[in-house]
Amino acid sequence: xxxxxxxxxxxSSKLEKNKEYPIAEAIKLVKETSITKFDSTIDVALKLxxxxxxxxxxxxxxxxxxxxxxxxxxxxxxxxxxxxxxxKNANADYVGDKDMIEKIQKENxxxxxxxxATPDMMPELGKIGKILGPKGLMPNPKTNTVTTNVVAAIxxxxxxxxxxxxxxxxxxxxxIGKVSFDEKKLQENLEYVVNTIxxxxxxxxxxxxxxxxxxxxxxxxxxxLDKNSFDI
Numbered sequence: 056x057x058x059x060x061x062x063x064x065x066x067s068s069k070l071e072k073n074k075e076y077p078i079a080e081a082i083k084l085v086k087e088t089s090i091t092k093f094d095s096t097i098d099v100a101l102k103l104x105x106x107x108x109x110x111x112x113x114x115x116x117x118x119x120x121x122x123x124x125x126x127x128x129x130x131x132x133x134x135x136x137x138x139x140x141x142x143k144n145a146n147a148d149y150v151g152d153k154d155m156i157e158k159i160q161k162e163n164x165x166x167x168x169x170x171x172a173t174p175d176m177m178p179e180l181g182k183i184g185k186i187l188g189p190k191g192l193m194p195n196p197k198t199n200t201v202t203t204n205v206v207a208a209i210x211x212x213x214x215x216x217x218x219x220x221x222x223x224x225x226x227x228x229x230x231i232g233k234v235s236f237d238e239k240k241l242q243e244n245l246e247y248v249v250n251t252i253x254x255x256x257x258x259x260x261x262x263x264x265x266x267x268x269x270x271x272x273x274x275x276x277x278x279x280l281d282k283n284s285f286d287i
Contacts, residue, residue, distance in 0.1 A: 060090075062090040063274070063276065066087075066090050066275055066276055067088070067276040069087060070084065070276060070278060073279075075279045075280060075282070076279065077280075077281050077284050078242055078245065078246070078280060078284035078285070081270055081280050081284075082241050082242050082245065082270070083238060085097055085234075085241075085271065085272055085275070086234050086238070086241075088272065088275045088276055088278070089272040090272075090274055091272070091274055091275075094125070094233050094234055094235045095272040095273035095274070095275065096124075096230055096232075096233060096234075097230070097231050097234060097236075097241060097272050097273075098228055098229065098230055098231065098270065098271060098273075099231050099248055099249070099270050100226055100228050100268070100271075100277070101227045101228075101229075101248075101252055101265055101267070101268055102224075102225065102265070102266040102267040102269075103221065103225045103227060103252075103264060103265060103266065104262065104263055104264055104265070104266050105221060105225045105257065105260060105264075106225070107221050107223055107224070107225050109259065111257050111258075112221070112225075112257050113220070113221055114219070114221045114252070114255050114257075115195070115197045115198065115218075115221070116197050116220075117197070117199050117216050117218045117219065118216070118217060118219075118248070118251050119214050119215055119216045119217075120214075120215040120217060120230075120231070120232070120248070121240075121243050121244060121247050122215070122232060122240040122243055122244050123214060123215030123232070124217060124230050124231075124232060124233075125215075125235065125236060126230070126233075128168035128169050128213075129149075129166065129168050129169070130147045130148050130149070130168070130169050130170075130209055130212055131149040131150075131155060131167040131169070131170045132147040132149070132150045132151075132170075132171045132205055133155055133156065133171070133173070133176045133179075133180060133194075134150065134171075134173045134205055135152045135175070138205050139152070141205055141206050142205045142209065145205070145209040145210070146209070147171070147205075147209055148167060149166075149167060152179070153179060156180060156183060159183055159186060159187070160182075160183050163186075165190065167192075169200065169212050170187070170192050170193070170200060171200050171201075171205055171208045172200065172201055173205065174201055174202075177194070177201060195218075200218070217229050217230055217248075219252075229248050231244040231245045231248060231270070232244050234272055245270065246285065246286075249265070249268060249285050249287060250287060252265070253265060253287040265282060265287065267280075267282075268280040268282060268285075
């Protein structure tokens with residue numbers, strides 16, 4: 056078993072084992088138990104009552120957090136003509152079509168966080184799907200990264216758009232902000248994520264949908280939340 060560091064152990068001592076905390080208390084604790092010298096990211100993990108092997112229970116999408124993520128993302132837009140010009144005017148970090156696709160293929164180039172593409176470019180992007188897929192960079196209509204309105208997509212990413220999907224264990228992970236955020240902004244972002252996901256319950260799922268909710272800062276201990284804190 057991996058031995059935890061001194062800072063982690065000290066942070067964990069502030070938590071009661073197996074306790075599920077009200078949302079306000081959990082937010083306060085997740086800030087207090089941050090152990091990094093840098094401004095840590097705070098994430099939420101939702102354990103769902105889904106079977107990821109069933110197509111209708113594989114959840115995927117995106118949303119824009121009310122208070123952003125606290126992180127600036129570099130955007131690559133794959134488009135031609137008027138859409139490419141619009142992307143440049145909207146201050147995308149990189150804009151191109153086949154030239155950018157070749158650069159990724161030949162140079163193993165990944166100096167960006169998000170790829171936005173127009174539908175007509177997807178056949179070309181599909182050719183490097185094996186490169187982009189494992190890194191979670193392949194554009195997808197469900198996450199609003201394949202679109203005919205690249206300007207709106209760029210604006211959403213800059214505002215704090217977060218993409219999500221169920222993992223192989225039926226969990227969804229999402230950033231909710233930084234430790235430097237005030238508690239009110241973190242709580243608003245957390246409530247937004249949980250409420251948004253709760254509305255995506257597949258018709259084939261019977262009984263409760265969200266089994267547990269946990270927040271944690273980068274390298275910090277997980278803090279379980281009382282689901283009764285949410286309007287779900």
